[in-house]
Amino acid sequence: xxEKLALVGIGKIARDQHIPAISANPDWALEATVSRHASxxxxxxxxxxxxLLDERPxxxxxxxxxxxxxxxxxxxxxxxxxxxxMLEKPPGQSLAECFALKSLAEEMGxxxxxxxHSRFADCVPDLKSWLAARELKRLRIIWKEDVQHxxxxxxxxxxxxxxxVFDPGINALSIMTEILPHAVHVRDATLEFPDNRxxxxxxxxxxTDPEGADVSAVFDWxxxxxxxxxxxxxTTNANARLSLGGxxxxxxxxxxxxxxxxxxxxxxxxxSELVRLRTSDMDLSPFIHVCDAFALGRRVVTxxxxx
Ligand code: NAP
Numbered sequence: 001x002x003e004k005l006a007l008v009g010i011g012k013i014a015r016d017q018h019i020p021a022i023s024a025n026p027d028w029a030l031e032a033t034v035s036r037h038a039s040x041x042x043x044x045x046x047x048x049x050x051x052l053l054d055e056r057p058x059x060x061x062x063x064x065x066x067x068x069x070x071x072x073x074x075x076x077x078x079x080x081x082x083x084x085x086m087l088e089k090p091p092g093q094s095l096a097e098c099f100a101l102k103s104l105a106e107e108m109g110x111x112x113x114x115x116x117h118s119r120f121a122d123c124v125p126d127l128k129s130w131l132a133a134r135e136l137k138r139l140r141i142i143w144k145e146d147v148q149h150x151x152x153x154x155x156x157x158x159x160x161x162x163x164x165v166f167d168p169g170i171n172a173l174s175i176m177t178e179i180l181p182h183a184v185h186v187r188d189a190t191l192e193f194p195d196n197r198x199x200x201x202x203x204x205x206x207x208t209d210p211e212g213a214d215v216s217a218v219f220d221w222x223x224x225x226x227x228x229x230x231x232x233x234x235t236t237n238a239n240a241r242l243s244l245g246g247x248x249x250x251x252x253x254x255x256x257x258x259x260x261x262x263x264x265x266x267x268x269x270x271x272s273e274l275v276r277l278r279t280s281d282m283d284l285s286p287f288i289h290v291c292d293a294f295a296l297g298r299r300v301v302t303x304x305x306x307x
Contacts, residue, residue, distance in 0.1 A: 122259025
């Protein structure tokens, strides 16, 4: 029988990805939504999470598709009510919040899943296996997009906790932390902040790799024309390029695979598995790199940003 689920935050990603992925998966039944201003045709809607938790004890799982700043309070309430919780990325606005949620889920004996949708892109497992058999020399993340196009009017990304360009950048870091056979850590960073904003519009990160590889990332929200979501990899005997955010893989210039967009259907399949196994998946390694970049980054002030 399908597991009953409520979706919280009926905004861009809920409509673009969550609702289609839930609807297509027979393991899940979308029983209710929680959103202060929006609803979904034919689905009972609530404006407050607590009312839903009180009135619908039959709904076992709460999926949170809201921005990171309010997420902790929603997740905490759902966990305390004994529900499984699925967190959009990034899993919170601070690491301490995430550790607290992980402990609370353990205490309550329920599942918590910190989702990293880009890890579930089609070519990420192929690249991980390819890299496991090779010696890394260089890894370069180039994640450049037009914020006006992808985040129109989203003020929360420019507020503390919204992470600015790390909102998409953390997707690249989630792939990097998945495919590298060992951990790296941020050595130094430069973050450019628009004069009128609290979060960065661009970032350059350099990592220390224990095996000596040259590992770096550039994130920029001012990209015009073609958009770039690439990871370039050089090894001692071959080179790879993962592009289109993880759905296209080339090795030494030859196309290996160009998949379709299955990230969110894969996420809901994984959540179903975690609930069935009564376990959790709360890997925070991509978020640790972002927090370290904020801690170590040199701040440069740049032109104001206006939508
Ligand atoms: P969004 O459309 O700006 O916000 C989603 C919904 O959250 C809003 O419609 C709003 O619904 C609710 N919300 C906003 N602020 C809130 C607050 N302070 N308290 C409670 N609810 C609030 O954002 P989004 O683009 O869907 O992103 C949501 C999350 O998904 C983010 O963490 C983002 O990183 C992640 N994500 C986004 C994308 C993308 O392409 N946009 C892709 C992957 C992941 P109500 O006003 O109706 O309550």
